[in-house]
Amino acid sequence: MKILTCPMNGPRNINEFQCFGPVKNDPDPATTSDADWARHLFRVDNSRGVITEWWRHVPSNYFFLAERNATTNEVIRTFTPQDAEARP
Template structure:
C-alpha cells in the first residue's frame, strides 16, 4: 500500500487522493489566438524532474500541494498551498 501524507490529515492510503496536475504559472495575457490558447490548455510538457502538483484528499475535500519526482514517481514533500503563496 502506497501512503501519501496529507498536511491536514497525516499519512493516508493513496487511494483517498485525487491529483489535479501541475501548478501553472499565471496565464500569459498574449494568448489571444485560438492555437496558442489550445496549446496552453492541452499540451503537457513531457519532462523529467521535480514538479509541484495540486492534490485533494477526497474524504475531507482538502486541497494541498505536493512535490513529486516525475522520473521515479517519488513524492518528496506535501504542504499547504499557503506556503507556496508565501514564497511567491
C-alpha cells in the first residue's frame, strides 16, 4: 500500500487522493492568443525530474501541493500553498 502524507490529515492511503496535475504559471490573458491558451490548458509537458503538483484529499476536500519525482514516482514532500508562497 502506498502512503501519501497530507499536510492537514497526516499519512493516508494513496487511494484517498486525487492528482490535479502540475502547477503552471498562467500566461497574460491580454497578450495570449486562443491557440496559446488551448496549448497551456490541454498540453502536458511530460517532463522528467522533480515536479510540483496539485493534490486533493478527497474525503476532506483539502487541496495541497506535492513535490514528486516523475521518473521514480517518489513523493519528496507535501506542503500547503501558503508554504509555497513563503519560499524565496
